[in-house]
Amino acid sequence: MNLVDIAFLLLAAAAVGTALLALLVRELVHTILWVAGFFVVLAALYFLAEATFLGVLQLGVYAGAVTILLLFGVMVTRRSIFRRDAATGIGPTSVALAALVVLLLGAVAWRFGGTGAAGVTAYAPAQLSQALFGTYGPWLLLVGLAMLAALAGAIYLVREGRE
C-alpha cells in the first residue's frame, strides 16, 4: 500500500460516491452539482494516471462546459430551478439488470485483469498532439464534422416557431 494506492482508493470511493449521490438526490440542481464533482474526481484520477492533458480536458469540457450546459437545461425548462422531483419509480427489473451488470463486469475484471502493471509513464502533451494530428488526423476531422452536424441539429431543434 503506497501513497498512489491510497490516493486511487480514495479517489475511486469519491467517484462512486459522487456518482451515486448525483443519481439519488431528489433535486435536479443538486444532481448537477454532484455530477460536476464527479467530473472533477475523474480529472484527478486522470492526473493520477499521468494523463495530464486529458485531466485538463476533463476539467474544461466536463466540469466546465457540460455542467454549465446541464444547468442551462434545467433553467430553461423550469420556472423555479430548485424543486424536488417526485421519487422516480425504481423498477426491480432495472435494479436487477444494473446489479447483474455490476456482477458481470466484476467477473470480467477478475477474470481478465488483476495482473500487476509495470508502472505508469508520463507523456508530454506534445507527443499526444503529434499522435492526434498525425495518425489520428482523419478521426479528428470526422469528430469535427460530427460536432458541426450536432451544432446544426441542435440549432434546428430549438428554432423558434417550429411546428
Place this chain on the structure above:
Amino acid sequence: MVGWSVLFPYAYLVPLLMVGSFVVVGLGGTRLRRFAGGGWIAVAAAGASMVLGVLLGVAEMLDPTYTDTHVVWLSLPATGTGTFPNGFELVMGTLVDPLSGLMLLVVTIVGFLVLVYSLGYMAHEKGLPRYFAELSLFLAAMNGLVLADNLFEFFVFWELVGVCSYFLIGFFYEKPSAASAAKEAFLVTRVGDVMFLLGVFLYFYVYATSGPAGGWAAHGFLFVQGSSPFLAGVMGGSTPLLTVAGLMILGGAAGKSAQFPLHVWLPDAMEGPTTVSALIHAATMVAAGVYLLAVTSLFLGFTATDDLAIVAIGGFTTFFAATMALVQPDIKRVIAYSTISQLGYMVLAVGAGFAMVGMYHLFTHAFFKALLFLAAGAVIHAVGTQDLFKMGGLRRTMRITSGVFLVGALSLSGIFPFAGFWSKDDVLSSLFGELGSHPLYWPFYLLALATVFLTGYYIFRVWFLTFSGENPRDRSLPAAHEAPGVMLVPMIVLAIFATVGGLFPFVPAFAHLLPGAGIPPSYTATDLALSALSVGLAAGGILTAWAFWGNGRVFELPAGSAAQPVRRLLLKRYYFKAGYDALGLTGVYTFARLCDFVDRYIIDGVVHGLERSFGGLSERGRRIQSGVVLDYASYVVAGVVVLLLFLLVVGPYLVATWGS
C-alpha cells in the same frame, strides 16, 4: 378424256362454302334482318354445297374411285429406331370415295331441305343469325367429317359437330331444361369422345410401333382402299390391343349415335328446335357414329370380339329404345327413341360385317326420319304443343302434313315398298345369313325382329293420336293450319325420297356407292319368307296401334293392371337418367365436399393459422415497441448482459471444448 373425277380435288369446297356462310351470318348478326336473319345466305351456301355434293356423289356413281387430296401438317421421317421406327405423318385433306359420296348426298340434301324449312319454322324466333350461323357451322363440320381422309381429321370434325349439337340443343338457352339438356348431351357424348380418342391412340400405337414400314401411321392414318386386309393381315387381325382399340371406337360411336348405355342424351336433345332434331339428331350427326364404325370396319377392321360387342350393343339398343318409345306422351321424344332404335339396326349391321348394309339403312333412315321430324315440327308449329294427348283430328286441317307423316311412318315401319322396308329387310336378312357364325347372334336377331313389331306400333300410335279422330282432345289448342309452302316443299321432297329411296341401290350406277347392299342377287325363298315375316310383324304392330288408338280412341291402361309397373318403368326410361344423375350427384358432391373440406380446414386452416400466429406474434411484438426510451435502453442493457455472459461462460466453454 376429262371425266367426272376432275371434281374430286375440289371436294373441300363443300364444307368451305358452309364455313363462309357461318362467318358471314355469324359476323353479320342482326344486320342481316332483311335476309331472314341470314337464313337466305345460309340457304344459298347450302344450296351451292348441295349442288357440288350431289355432283360429287354422281361422279362417284359413275367413276367409283378413291381420290385423296391432302396437305401434310407434320412429318416424322422413318428412322428405323426410337419410339416410331416407321415414322409418322399427320395430314389434312379430303377423300372422295363411294362411302363419302353417299354421305355427301345425305348430308347436303337433308341439310339444304332443313335450312329451307327453317325459314318458315323459325321465322318467329329470336336469335335467328345465331341459329343459321350454328347450323352452317354444323353442316361445314359434318361435310368435313364425311370427307375426312384420316382418323385424326375425322376426330377434329367429330368434335366440331359435337359442339354444334351442344349449341343447337341449347338454342333456347333461356329455358333451363334446354340448357341442361345441352350440357347433358355434351357431357355424355364426351364420354364417347374420350373413348374414341383413346381408340385412335391405341391404333396409332399399334401400327406406329409394330406395323410394317411405310404403314398406316407413317402415311398419316389415311383411309386407303384395300388397307383393311393389309392391316388386319399384318397385325394378325386380333391382337388384344387392337380388340381394345376397336371397343374404344365402339364407345365413341355409341356416344355419338346414342347407343346403350350412352343413349340418355338423345331424347333430352329434343329440347332444341325441331329442325335441329331433324337434321342433327336424326339424319346426320347421330349417324356419324355409324359412319365411324363403317369406316373403321372398312379401313382398319374389327376383331371378332369387337364384332360381337357391336352386334350386342346394336341389337340390344334397337329393342331397348323401341320399348321406351311405346309410352312416351311427347311426339318428338317418340321419334327420338325411334332414332336410337333405328341407329341400333345400323350398328347391328356393321357389327355383323355388313358395313354397307348399315350405310344403306343410314341413307334411307336419314330421309324418312328427317321427314318425320319436319312433319312433327309442322304439327308443333300449328298447335303449339308436343303433347300427343292434347292433339287429335289434325288430319282435317293439315292434310299434306298428315300425308307426308304417314309416308314417313310407313317407311319407318318397313312396309313394302317404302324406303325403310328395303334397308331394314336388308339388315335383317344379312344378319340372318350370319347367324351361323356365332351362337350369340341369335338373341340379338330375335330382338331386332321383335323391334319391327314395336316400331309399327309406336309410330302409328303417334299418327293416330295426332291426326285421327274428330277434334283436338284439348279444346284450348289454337285452330291448326297447314304449314306454309316453304315448310311443305322440303317435306314433300323428303317424302319422295322416303318412298323411293330404298330402290336406289337397284340403279346400277347408284349401286357403286353401296357395294354389297341392296337385294341379294339371288332372291331365294328364304329371303322372301323373311321379308314377309318382317312386313307381317310391322303390319301387326300397326293394327295393334289402330286397335288401341285408331279413330281418336284413347286407351287407358286400367289402374292396378299388371302392366302398370312396366309402363311406369318405361316412362321413367328404365331410371337410367335418374341413375346417372344420382351417380353424378353422389360422385360430384362427394368430390366437392372433399374439396370443400380440404379448402376450408386444411388450406384455409393453414392460412388462418399462420395469420393468427403471426398476428399474435406481432401483437406481442407491438407491446415491446412501447415508445418509452427507457424500455429501449433496457433492451440494450439486456443485450450487453447476454454478450458478457457469452464472453464469460459460453466463450471459455467453447474454447475448452473445441480448442482455440
Place this chain on the structure above:
Amino acid sequence: MTDAFTTAGFLALSGALLALGLFGILTRRNFILLLVSIEIAVNAAVLNFVYFAAFAPTTAEALNGQSAAIVIVALAATEIAVGLAIVLGLNRLRGSIDVTGATDLRL
C-alpha cells in the same frame, strides 16, 4: 489486495461507474437526469481508455488510448449539446421533460 492501483482496481472502478450510469439510464424519467447518467457511463469508458493507456507497454499504444479518450470526450460533449436541444424541444412540445411521456414513435 496489496496494490489497488492496478488493472483490476481501475477495471472494478470503471465497471462500478458504468453500472451506476446504466442504473440511472434505466430508472430516471427526467431527461436531464438521463443525460447525467449517460455521462457517468461514458466517463467510465473514458476512464478505462486512460488507465489502459497509462499501463500500456509502448508509447504508441499509450498515445492510442489517450487519443481515443479525447475523441470520446469530444463526441460526448457533442451528444450533450444535442441532448439539451432535445430537452428544450421536448419541453416546448409537451411542457414536461419526462421521457416516458414521449411515446409518439409507438406503433
